[in-house]
Structures are given as structure tokens and as C-alpha cells.
Amino acid sequence: MSDKVYVNIFEFEDEAKKNLTNNSYTYYRSGANGEHTLRDNIDAYARIKMNPYVCAGLKDIDLSTTVLGQKLNIPIGIAPTAMHRMATPxxxxxxxxxxxxxxxxxxxxxxxxxNMEDVAKEQPDALRWFQLYIAKDRKITEVMVREAERLGYRAIAVTVDAPYLGIREGDERNKFTLPSHLKLEILESFKKEFAVKGKGGSGLFEMFKDQIDPAMSWEDIKWLKSFTKLPVILKGIQNGEDALRAAQLGVHIWVTNHGGRQLDTVRSTIDMLPEVMHAIKDYRNTVEVYVDGGIRRGTDVLKCLALGAKCVFIGRPLLFSLAAEGEQGVLKMFQLFEKEMKVAMMLLGAGKISDLGLKHLVKATIPVSNL
Ligand SMILES: Cc1cc2nc3c(=O)[nH]c(=O)nc-3n(C[C@H](O)[C@H](O)[C@H](O)COP(=O)(O)O)c2cc1C
Structure with missing residues (x-):
């Protein structure tokens, strides 16, 4: 076990870089095209100012919360990210x-x-969700969802921001493909054509274009809901109109721009969140909202929750801590978030997650004022 101390979340990336090939590091790090959204996801948090209350009489801070009826010790979940065996054996x-x-x-x-089954067997009692891409072959999609149900996954997060994969220039340059000893185990166990092969540019981009359905529509969401008993979450909602449509269909909402990896120059996710919360205000008792993208500080998490998100998710911090030190790295990364959140909540005057609200943010610095 390494005794290396990390003082902030960004430092895991430096360590990870030492352990990853250039091909893998570039795949994990990159955003789409000019990477404006990738950068803005992080920078936007600093534009929203906090409003602390003093003499709050707090002795301790409780970070626990509930998501889809399940208790979490910390309101930070792990977002779906591809290919963890590139990071750790x-x-x-x-x-x-x-x-x-x-x-x-x-x-x-x-x-x-x-594959799905090995993950389930490794930790049958873990709170596992399954992220789904809708394949051109709907039968395969249906079988995958039923398999997730059978194996005890507790929700289906269907990714809706990726009819095509975004263009990540580093991957194009590297002709990104999986290391030869690895496979996309889940997809290939359902259909061998899901294999990622080195082609002219990014092999992943090509496989995606061949197999994943760009013509997916709201009808597919209704179809998915019609046969699964699991909660459905739309991962990729980016404005109020789509959020309302999702809420009307009775699905939960994951506000994300895919970590700046899809359409470049879209807003940062924290800039989208107020509009989404406003649009679904009549559904807040039944629809949960989650958010990811650029969350690297305890205060980033608090800002999302104060705006009404039920919990946040992290992508790259997980990958980089995993590549830095495996399980130990991930635990250290979560401990750092925990520490930063507890200090920030003490200074903010909020003792538990349900205490957080709009009063903890300076209204003029929130992108939409009609909250
Ligand atoms: C290397 C990498 C792979 C990803 N793979 C997937 C994926 O397979 N499915 C998906 O829905 N999102 C995927 N995402 C997006 C993440 O779920 C998440 O939205 C994003 O990473 C959050 O931003 P952050 O990395 O700044 O925390 C991926 C992101 C990265 C960085």
C-alpha cells in the first residue's frame, strides 16, 4: 500500500499518467474537439458564489443521503466510464x-x-446501476436490460447524448483501440461485431457508428419503460425542455454533457442545472435529478445539491485514482471529497445534506434567476 498523500483531486491525474500508456491516458483525459466544454465544466463552479451562515451550532456533519430509496454514505456516485482494465488489472x-x-x-x-455477471458476483450487495446504449439491434438491447435485472442491477441509465460518439482528436491521432489483451466484455458477449478494431481513426468511433443507433427517439424511451421494472434514468439531458419531456414520461434525469466528450461548446453542466430544476418543478416529488461533469471539489458537490440535485457523479476522478493506486486510490479520492465537503459544510453552516438550499448560493451568480 502506498503512503502517498494527495491534497486535492487533481493530483491523482499526475500519478495516473505515470502508470498509463499514452493511448489510454489520452482516451481517459480527452474532451471533444477544442475541449472548451471540458475546461468549462471545471471552471464554471468558481463563478457561482457561496453564501455562508455563521453561529450555526453544528457539532458534526452528516453526508449521507438517499437516492432512489437507497442510502448512500456520501452524495457522490461513480459515473459509467469505459474500460477500467486499462487503468488497473x-x-x-x-x-x-x-x-x-x-x-x-x-x-x-x-x-x-x-462482463456484467462477474461484476455482480464480485459484490452482489453493492449498489450497482447499469448504463445502456441503445443498439441498432433492439433485441440485443432488450436482452441486456433483462440480464441487468436478473443480476441485481438497480437502475438503467440510458445514455441519450451519444447518437454518434464525439470527435476526440487525440484518439483520432492515436488511432485509439483497446490493448490487444482486453475486450469490451459486455457488448461482445451479446454480439461479436461490437469488437473495437484499429481502423483509419479511432476504432471505438467506428464500432459505435456501426452498432449504436443514432435514430434513437423518445419512442425508444417509452419502449424501454414498457418492459423493464427498473427505474430508468436519462443520462445526457442538457436543457429544460428535454428535462420536462423526460419527467412527463416518468424517468429520472442525469444532467451531463458526457464530461465534455460529445458536442463541444455546450454549456457546463452546472450552468444547465438551474434551468432543468426550474422546468421540472412540478415533478420534484417523483423525479430525481443527478449531475456530473468537472466535479473536483467538495464545494462543487455542495453547489449542485444546493440547486436541487439529489446526488452528483464523477468520471475522470475515478479513472485517475484507479490508475494511480487501484482500490486504495479510489478510497483515498473519496476520503478527500469527504474531507472537503465536511469542512465546506461546517463553514457554510449546513449540518446535513437536506439543509442545503438556494440560500447557500448568491442568487446573482446562478445562471437562471427564476428559481
Ligand atoms: C474515459 C471516459 C469514458 C466514458 N465512458 C462512458 C460510457 O461508457 N458511457 C457513458 O454514458 N458515459 C461515459 N463517460 C461519461 C461519464 O459517464 C461522465 O458523464 C463524465 O465523465 C463526467 O465528467 P467528469 O469526467 O468531468 O467527472 C465517459 C467519460 C470518460 C472520461
């Missing part, structure tokens, strides 16, 4: 074990390098 098995120890959600990516 046991890949997704290490991630699910860390998630269980932390007491939070692990969303298993469809593009995982470990």
Missing part, C-alpha cells in the same frame, strides 16, 4: 469493490472490460 472488479466500501453507487458502463 482487475478493472471493474476493483471499482465495484471500492464502491461497496465507500457505500455509494457504481454505474457499470456498457463499454466495460469485465
Amino acid at each position: 482487475r478493472g471493474e472488479l476493483t471499482t465495484v469493490t471500492a464502491a461497496k466500501k465507500v457505500g455509494t453507487i457504481y454505474t457499470l458502463s456498457s463499454l466495460a472490460t469485465t
